[in-house]
Amino acid sequence: MVKTKHVPSPKVSLAFLNLLILAATVAAAAGSNGLDSPSFKTWRPWPFKKLNKPVVLMISCDGFRFGYQFKTETPNIDLLISGGTEAKTGLIPVFPTMTFPNHYSIATGLYPAYHGIIMNQFTDPITGEVFKRGLDPKWWLGEPLWVTAVNQGLKALTYFWAGSEVHKGSWTCPKGFCPHYNSSVSLEERVDTVLSHFDLPQYEIPDLMMLYFDEPDREGHSYGPDDPRVTNAVSRVDKMIGRVINGLKKRKIFDKVHVILLGDHGMVTNCECDNKVIFIDDLADWIKIPTNWIQAYSPVLAINPQWGRDVKNPAKKNAELVAKMNEALGSGKVENGEFLQVYLKEKLPERLHYSESSRIPPIIGMVGEGLIVKQNRTNVQECYGNHGYDNMFFSMRSIFIGHGPRFRRGKKMPSFENVQIYNVVAEILGLRPAPNNGSYLFTRSLLLPFW
Numbered sequence: 001m002v003k004t005k006h007v008p009s010p011k012v013s014l015a016f017l018n019l020l021i022l023a024a025t026v027a028a029a030a031g032s033n034g035l036d037s038p039s040f041k042t043w044r045p046w047p048f049k050k051l052n053k054p055v056v057l058m059i060s061c062d063g064f065r066f067g068y069q070f071k072t073e074t075p076n077i078d079l080l081i082s083g084g085t086e087a088k089t090g091l092i093p094v095f096p097t098m099t100f101p102n103h104y105s106i107a108t109g110l111y112p113a114y115h116g117i118i119m120n121q122f123t124d125p126i127t128g129e130v131f132k133r134g135l136d137p138k139w140w141l142g143e144p145l146w147v148t149a150v151n152q153g154l155k156a157l158t159y160f161w162a163g164s165e166v167h168k169g170s171w172t173c174p175k176g177f178c179p180h181y182n183s184s185v186s187l188e189e190r191v192d193t194v195l196s197h198f199d200l201p202q203y204e205i206p207d208l209m210m211l212y213f214d215e216p217d218r219e220g221h222s223y224g225p226d227d228p229r230v231t232n233a234v235s236r237v238d239k240m241i242g243r244v245i246n247g248l249k250k251r252k253i254f255d256k257v258h259v260i261l262l263g264d265h266g267m268v269t270n271c272e273c274d275n276k277v278i279f280i281d282d283l284a285d286w287i288k289i290p291t292n293w294i295q296a297y298s299p300v301l302a303i304n305p306q307w308g309r310d311v312k313n314p315a316k317k318n319a320e321l322v323a324k325m326n327e328a329l330g331s332g333k334v335e336n337g338e339f340l341q342v343y344l345k346e347k348l349p350e351r352l353h354y355s356e357s358s359r360i361p362p363i364i365g366m367v368g369e370g371l372i373v374k375q376n377r378t379n380v381q382e383c384y385g386n387h388g389y390d391n392m393f394f395s396m397r398s399i400f401i402g403h404g405p406r407f408r409r410g411k412k413m414p415s416f417e418n419v420q421i422y423n424v425v426a427e428i429l430g431l432r433p434a435p436n437n438g439s440y441l442f443t444r445s446l447l448l449p450f451w
């Protein structure tokens with residue numbers, strides 16, 4: 001990296017001035033990968049827009065399933081991969097593999113049981129209060145990156161990231177640095193707004209920028225992951241990444257910004273037409289479950305039994321209910337029964353980290369990949385895509401690519417869970433991380449040691 005510090009004053013010698021110009025030209029060429037080296041004519045005093053601090057620009061593409069990058073030509077994503085570090089077989093989401101829990105896990109480094117956003121929507125089993133993506137800070141536990149950043153004197157920009165409009169710590173979602181969510185704002189406008197912050201005076205440039213794209217999730221839901229319209233959406237996302245890259249190159253800072261491209265989860269076809277459905281009414285010969293006990297059907301079956309005051313030992317009754325359900329499902333007499341396994345939440349496999357929260361209903365059903373759970377057969381059949389399933393399924397994985405000074409070029413990492421990312425960003429920005437579920441050792445394995 002070539003460093004030139006100041007605009008030359010009129011008093012410096014001609015030889016020194018020439019040296020500065022040469023150095024600046026080399027630096028500009030290096031900063032832009034040499035693709036659009038400025039001529040002497042267009043040269044401006046360097047480092048006019050150069051960054052003198054680490055900056056992280058994180059971009060999340062909702063529902064970008066790992067493997068989508070092979071659907072079509074993605075030259076811009078490929079450019080980040082070849083010049084940066086990639087999770088070779090994708091980024092592992094947290095369970096449940098839903099948008100809000102995962103975006104907030106990426107932001108906090110915490111599993112949903114610890115950050116509190118246990119599903120996109122849920123009812124607190126104890127208080128009965130309903131979470132519908134509201135902004136009351138009581139729902140949003142832990143410390144997201146933007147709070148860590150501003151609490152420690154850095155500047156942050158969020159653009160539609162789940163949870164970023166919630167006021168926490170020193171973070172008040174400041175005007176111009178935290179727009180109110182509006183899905184009709186084009187991806188182009190989102191990119192251009194973020195890029196414009198690099199034109200601010202050096203000290204005002206946000207150290208942390210977190211940008212959200214709602215594609216290709218929408219198309220994945222509407223048509224399933226294999227539809228050509230999803231391929232088009234992937235292509236469009238790639239063009240937006242190209243817009244980011246070009247914007248950074250134009251400002252001669254492409255190799256100076258840490259660009260992290262990732263997604264929150266994958267997508268799978270859940271096609272009722274293939275009879276991939278489990279009906280709760282089919283369990284009636286073993287156990288009848290009142291519909292108002294069922295908070296969610298699929299991809300996660302969530303049951304909050306209301307036993308009433310007469311029942312002295314509700315925990316025992318819950319265990320009996322689980323046993324009855326599993327007996328029915330394993331009987332061979334319930335259609336697709338083998339694709340649903342029901343657990344007391346504290347008995348869920350430990351790898352899911354999905355028990356340590358009073359917000360998680362007492363009984364959770366793990367639904368097979370792509371399966372749907374419904375009450376009965378009267379509902380309309382639909383074919384579409386979905387996510388939220390066990391994070392063990394490959395179809396639920398997304399992508400991770402890191403590009404910039406602390407990321408090795410052309411490196412492939414084994415897959416890792418997205419709770420690791422909080423520490424990674426904290427390390428790049430020199431922040432003291434809040435307690436989280438990631439590991440500092442992982443940060444050392446991913447990042448180059450020096451800025």
Ligand SMILES: [Zn+2]
Nearest residue numbers: 063099217221
């Ligand atoms: Zn989605």
